[in-house]
Amino acid sequence: MSEDSDTSDTWTLPARGRAGMVGLIFTETSFFAIFVVAYLYYVGKSTSGPTPAAVLHTPILASIVLLSSSWTIVLAMRALRADATGRFARWWLVTFLLGGTFLVLTAREWARLIGHDGLTIATNLFGTTFYTLVGLHALHVTVGLTLIALVFVLTLRGYVDVRHAERTEMLSWYWHFVDGVWVIVFLTVYVVGR
Amino acid sequence: MGVLDRTVPAAEPVAEAPSLVTRLHGWVVTVDHKRLGIMYIVSGILFLLVAGSMATTIRLQLVVPNNHLVPPQVFNRLMTMHGTTMIFLVAIPILFGFGNYLIPLMLGARDLAFPRLNAFGFWLFLFGALLLYFSYLAGDGLSGAGSAPDVGWFAYAPLTERPFSRGSSTDYWILGIALAGIGTTATAVNLLATAASMRCRGMTLGRMPLFVWLMLTSSAQLLIALPPLTAAQVMLLLDRFLGAHFFDTQAGGSAVLWQHFFWLFGHPEVYVLVLPAFGIASEIIPVFSRKPIFGYPVMVAASVGIGLISISVWAHHMFAVGMSPAANSFFIASSFMVAVPTGIKIFNWLATMWGGKIRFTTPMLFCIAFLFQFLCAGLTGVMLAVAPFNWQLTDSYFVVAHFHYVIVGAIVFNIFAGIYYWFPKMTGRMMSERLGRWHFWLMVIGFNLTFGPQHIAGMLGMPRRIYTYEAGRGWEIWNQLSTLGALFQAAAILVFAWNAIVSLRRGAVAGNDPWDAWTLEWSTTSPPPEYNFATLPEVRSRRPLWDLKHPDDPDGPYE
Numbered sequence: 001m002s003e004d005s006d007t008s009d010t011w012t013l014p015a016r017g018r019a020g021m022v023g024l025i026f027t028e029t030s031f032f033a034i035f036v037v038a039y040l041y042y043v044g045k046s047t048s049g050p051t052p053a054a055v056l057h058t059p060i061l062a063s064i065v066l067l068s069s070s071w072t073i074v075l076a077m078r079a080l081r082a083d084a085t086g087r088f089a090r091w092w093l094v095t096f097l098l099g100g101t102f103l104v105l106t107a108r109e110w111a112r113l114i115g116h117d118g119l120t121i122a123t124n125l126f127g128t129t130f131y132t133l134v135g136l137h138a139l140h141v142t143v144g145l146t147l148i149a150l151v152f153v154l155t156l157r158g159y160v161d162v163r164h165a166e167r168t169e170m171l172s173w174y175w176h177f178v179d180g181v182w183v184i185v186f187l188t189v190y191v192v193g194r
Numbered sequence: 195m196g197v198l199d200r201t202v203p204a205a206e207p208v209a210e211a212p213s214l215v216t217r218l219h220g221w222v223v224t225v226d227h228k229r230l231g232i233m234y235i236v237s238g239i240l241f242l243l244v245a246g247s248m249a250t251t252i253r254l255q256l257v258v259p260n261n262h263l264v265p266p267q268v269f270n271r272l273m274t275m276h277g278t279t280m281i282f283l284v285a286i287p288i289l290f291g292f293g294n295y296l297i298p299l300m301l302g303a304r305d306l307a308f309p310r311l312n313a314f315g316f317w318l319f320l321f322g323a324l325l326l327y328f329s330y331l332a333g334d335g336l337s338g339a340g341s342a343p344d345v346g347w348f349a350y351a352p353l354t355e356r357p358f359s360r361g362s363s364t365d366y367w368i369l370g371i372a373l374a375g376i377g378t379t380a381t382a383v384n385l386l387a388t389a390a391s392m393r394c395r396g397m398t399l400g401r402m403p404l405f406v407w408l409m410l411t412s413s414a415q416l417l418i419a420l421p422p423l424t425a426a427q428v429m430l431l432l433d434r435f436l437g438a439h440f441f442d443t444q445a446g447g448s449a450v451l452w453q454h455f456f457w458l459f460g461h462p463e464v465y466v467l468v469l470p471a472f473g474i475a476s477e478i479i480p481v482f483s484r485k486p487i488f489g490y491p492v493m494v495a496a497s498v499g500i501g502l503i504s505i506s507v508w509a510h511h512m513f514a515v516g517m518s519p520a521a522n523s524f525f526i527a528s529s530f531m532v533a534v535p536t537g538i539k540i541f542n543w544l545a546t547m548w549g550g551k552i553r554f555t556t557p558m559l560f561c562i563a564f565l566f567q568f569l570c571a572g573l574t575g576v577m578l579a580v581a582p583f584n585w586q587l588t589d590s591y592f593v594v595a596h597f598h599y600v601i602v603g604a605i606v607f608n609i610f611a612g613i614y615y616w617f618p619k620m621t622g623r624m625m626s627e628r629l630g631r632w633h634f635w636l637m638v639i640g641f642n643l644t645f646g647p648q649h650i651a652g653m654l655g656m657p658r659r660i661y662t663y664e665a666g667r668g669w670e671i672w673n674q675l676s677t678l679g680a681l682f683q684a685a686a687i688l689v690f691a692w693n694a695i696v697s698l699r700r701g702a703v704a705g706n707d708p709w710d711a712w713t714l715e716w717s718t719t720s721p722p723p724e725y726n727f728a729t730l731p732e733v734r735s736r737r738p739l740w741d742l743k744h745p746d747d748p749d750g751p752y753e
Contacts, residue, residue, distance in 0.1 A: 011395045016307035019390035023383035023417060031421035034455060038429065038440065047446045122437030125446050132432060132440075 021170045025177045028140075032181055035136055036188050039129040043193045046124035052194045055117040062105040063186055066141075069098035070179045073172045083162040089155045095175070096152060099145045106138050130189060137185050140178045147171050225309035226724055227294050230316050232620060234291025235613070237320060238284050239691075245279035246687055248272045253644070253680035256673050259665040269661035270344035275326075277347030278367065281463065282374055283323045285601065288609050289470040290381050293409040295620065297385055299715035299722065300403045302394025302731040307387035311380050318377030326370030333363035343367035346659070348460065349430075351441035351452035356434050365434065368427045375420050382413035382420075394714075396733035400494075400753075403713045403736070404487060407494050408473030411501040412466045418505060419462035426455035450515055457508035464600060465504040469497060471608035472539060475561045478615050479543050481711045482558035483550030486737060486749070489542045496535035496542075503532040513581045514588040522581045529579035536572060540565065555709075556630030560611035563638050567603030571596060574649070589659075592652025598645045610637070610690065617694070618708045622720045623701030629693035633686050640682025647672040647679075712737035 043052075076091035110131075113119045121131045151168060154160050160168065212220075221229060252272055255263045264272065294312065298305055306312050326343075333341040343363045345354050354364050389402065389410050430452070432438035439445035441452050480487045487493060509517060509525040517525075543565060552558065574596040578584050587593065610633070617625045651672040656663065663669055707716040717739055718727055735741055735749035 013391045013393060016387050016391035019387035020308060020311075020383055023386045026414075027379055027383070027417035027421055030418045031425055034422045034425035034458075038425075038451065041448070041451060042440075042446070045446045121432065122439070125439050128432070128438040128440060132429065132438070 015166060017167060017170045021173050025173070028177065032136070032184070035129075035133045036184060039133050039188055039193060042125045042129050046126045048124050050117050050119050050123070050126070052126055052130070052189075055113060055119060056190060056194055057109075058190050059105060059109060059186075062102050062109075063182065065098050065105065066102040066182050067179055069095045069102070070176055072098060073175050077165070077169055077172050080160070080162060080168055081165045085155065085161055088160070089152065092148065092152055092155065096145060096148045099141055099148065099175075103138060103141055103145070106134065133185060134189060137178070137181055140181065144171075144175050144178050148175070225305075225313045227298050227306045227309065227312060228620070228722060228724075228726075230312050231291045231293075231295025233316060234287040234294055234319075237323070238286075238288035238291060241279050241283040241287075241323065243687070243691070245276050245284060246684065248276040248279070250680050250684050252276065253677040255661065256663075257677040258674075259663050259670060261662055264661070266661045267344060270346075270659075271342040273659060274343045274346050274367075278326065278343070278371065280601070281347060281467070282371055283326070285467045285605055285609075286374075286378055287319060289409075289412075289467060289605075290378060290385075292405075292474065292609075292612055292616070293385050293413075293470060294381065296616070296715060297388055297406055297409060298392065299619075299718070299726055300406050300713050301389065301392060301397055302714050302727060302733065303388065303392035304726050304730075305392075306384050307391055308384050312384050315377040315380035315384065318380070319374045322370045322373030322375075322377060324370075325373060326366055329363050329366035329370075333366055334361055348453075348456055350456070351426075351430055351433070352443055352447070352449055354430060354434075355441055365431070368431050372424050372427050375424055378416065379420055382416045385409055385413045386417075394730050394733060400491070401733055401736045404476035404490070404493055404497075405470070405473035405713075408469045408476065408497050411497045412469040412473075415462050415469070415501050415505070416466045419459050419466060422455045423459035426452055426459075450512075453512050453515065454509065457511045461508040461511060462504050464597075465500055467605050468600060469500065471564075471605040472497065474608040474612040474615070475543060475564055477711075477713065478557045478561050478611055479546050481709055482553045482555055482561075483547045484553070485546055485550040486712075487542070488545035488548075490736060490753075492538060493542055496538045499535040500532060500539075503528060503535070507532055510579050510584070513584045526579055526581055530576065533572060533576050533579075540569060540572075555614075556625070556627055556634055557611040557615040559631070559634045560607045560614065560637075563634070564604050564607040564611070567599055567607065567641070571599035571603055574599065587652055589657055590652035591648040591656045591658055594658045595645045595648035595652060598648075602641055602645070607637070607641075610634075613694075615709070616715075617697070618704030619715055619720045619722070621698055621701075622704055623697055624704050624708060625697040625701060626693050629689055629696070633689045633693060636682050636686035636689060640679045640684075640686055643679025644676050644683060645679070647675040651676070707739070712739045714738055717742070 072091050072095045076088050076095060079085075079087035079091060119127045119130075121127050148171065151160060151171065221233065224230065251264060252269070255261050255269060294306065297303075329342045331341075333343070341363060343349070343366060345359055345364055345367065349364065349367060353359065389406060393402070429438070429440040433440050433442060433447075439447045441447050441449070443449050476487055476493065507525060507528045509521060510529045513522060513525075543561075574592070578587065578593065578596055614625055614630055617623070651669050652658075654668050654672070656667075656669045656672075663673075704720045706719055708720075709716070714727075714731055714733070715722070717731065731738065735753055737749050741748040741750070
């Protein structure tokens with residue numbers, strides 16, 4: 001082992017924000033995994049209706065909306081790194097609107113399930129696990145949207161520029177994570193669980 | 195940095211002792227990792243006194259058959275609060291307090307990666323703890339049933355569901371522990387980020403002190419293992435308040451799923467606690483053997499190996515549930531496997547001492563006792579991992595003896611070793627060696643007298659968690675010895691507390707490096723200044739202070 005190579009001027013370490021976000025995503029993954037396991041464990045164990053096959057419609061539009069917001073946030077980050085604040089603000093707003101649309105679509109799905117199909121968290125095991133898993137994901141979307149809105153307001157007031165690209169990027173990592181979780185939730189609830 | 199400049203007062207007035215309120219205010223608003231570390235350790239010790247008196251009461255209740263010192267309901271609360279407190283409010287905060295205090299110092303950094311997140315985590319932990327204890331006042335709820343939680347530290351559902359656990363006591367258990375857990379998670383993320391991003395020049399991963407390596411393994415494990423508990427607690431809360439059915443067997447819910455989730459947390463948790471304790475031993479044993487640690491890379495590999503394997507052993511707590519033979523075999527095999535890296539570590543500590551010039555100071559004494567006691571714990575652990583043997587002794591006092599040999603015999607002994615070792619760094623004063631020896635011998639005798647006989651009581655069939663027992667089963671003498679030992683331990687803790695208080699005021703002045711040690715925390719003053727190092731150090735080997743003291747014979751070429 002060469003003694004001086006690592007004490008020269010090339011001593012660089014990963015940014016602490018990145019390390020922290022990786023840690024957060026790691027532990028959140030474990031958290032979601034337990035709810036996914038609980039969902040799969042209870043598939044078909046409900047003692048009464050309604051069943052997933054009878055009441056669930058595949059949320060194709062909501063999925064497209066949410067997953068495409070991952071793409072728009074990448075475009076926004078590219079703009080911010082190029083110090084094109086105006087373009088950043090536009091794509092950032094589009095991301096927010098896409099995420100918001102996803103939440104509205106989820107809310108409408110829940111309203112239909114509760115009002116029309118009579119499925120609540122207390123109805124049967126399907127209701128229990130469905131609202132918990134989908135709700136937990138929606139909660140994460142809500143947190144992400146709140147933070148995105150915060151950054152948007154700061155951008156409009158002129159506080160965000162290329163110097164904040166690193167921190168903003170961490171928020172985009174979180175957003176990608178939330179989107180990735182949706183893929184798992186989608187497969188669990190609407191494909192495997194039905 | 196401009197932010198820092200603003201806080202420096204223009205002209206320092208004549209040094210005058212600040213008022214008590216000012217000093218307390220300083221502690222409350224601090225984001226300094228050293229102060230937060232000390233606050234973690236001190237609150238952990240205070241809870242140790244509380245949960246220790248609970249344990250003493252439990253032992254007094256069991257000293258003779260058909261005793262009526264405390265009624266059964268109170269006994270159940272004592273048992274629950276003792277276990278919950280010792281794990282979540284004593285062991286975790288003290289060990290992560292050490293991590294908080296030491297990791298930036300050992301890595302040559304000025305603070306953790308996220309100082310404010312650190313303060314947030316501490317206060318979340320403290321208020322979670324207070325919320326749990328608030329149940330003594332408010333646990334009755336509206337139905338007037340029960341005060342503190344009485345469901346065991348494992349809180350098995352469905353017995354914790356609304357119909358079986360009325361009142362609010364279980365809700366206090368859920369919320370208090372979940373809050374404290376979020377605080378601990380924040381700290382774990384913080385420690386990992388610190389080690390990833392804040393190491394001083396030359397502090398490569400292969401040169402990090404073993405304590406840092408073990409805290410990191412433990413933190414990473416905590417990030418995987420704590421969420422199952424929090425998730426299960428969320429499910430239980432939904433069951434109790436919104437009528438969900440996760441653990442409601444009448445609606446098809448499972449009576450076993452909680453056990454899986456709980457032990458998926460609960461067993462890695464043992465390693466989350468014991469790995470930092472290993473880390474303390476790995477710092478102390480080399481210094482007092484005057485030799486570098488034997489087999490550093492193997493120690494690192496074994497630690498990470500323990501961290502990985504221990505995630506797949508949880509159901510050895512559940513052999514009596516009636517799992518399939520395939521599942522039983524898997525968990526037997528994985529539990530055996532985790533003993534291998536653990537054994538490697540014991541041999542490496544012994545090899546470090548072998549041929550060394552051993553100094554029998556109080557920290558070293560505690561570490562040596564740890565080696566023997568942890569070996570006992572490991573041996574009974576391997577015994578209990580054999581499913582047929584486990585079926586005979588499950589839920590008996592043999593199990594109680596086994597895990598107290600781990601948690602007290604290994605973890606608490608190393609915590610004491612760590613306190614004696616780093617007290618001079620934290621306070622600037624040495625603890626009394628004379629009182630330290632009293633503490634050590636009372637503790638060794640008391641500990642082995644308490645938990646040694648419980649192996650036998652367990653093999654004679656005494657179940658755990660019972661509030662009393664009948665005469666004539668041959669359990670009396672073992673329980674009496676056990677209670678006698680508990681009194682010895684109580685005396686030991688009082689000697690320790692006295693030692694800490696007296697030494698804080700009148701202990702010998704420590705100086706920077708009282709033990710002639712090798713890691714970076716000993717290169718700065720005791721206690722260190724708020725910024726830790728005036729100039730950030732540069733490291734060329736695993737023992738930077740050795741290199742500094744012996745420039746003619748540096749470690750580097752031999753690593």
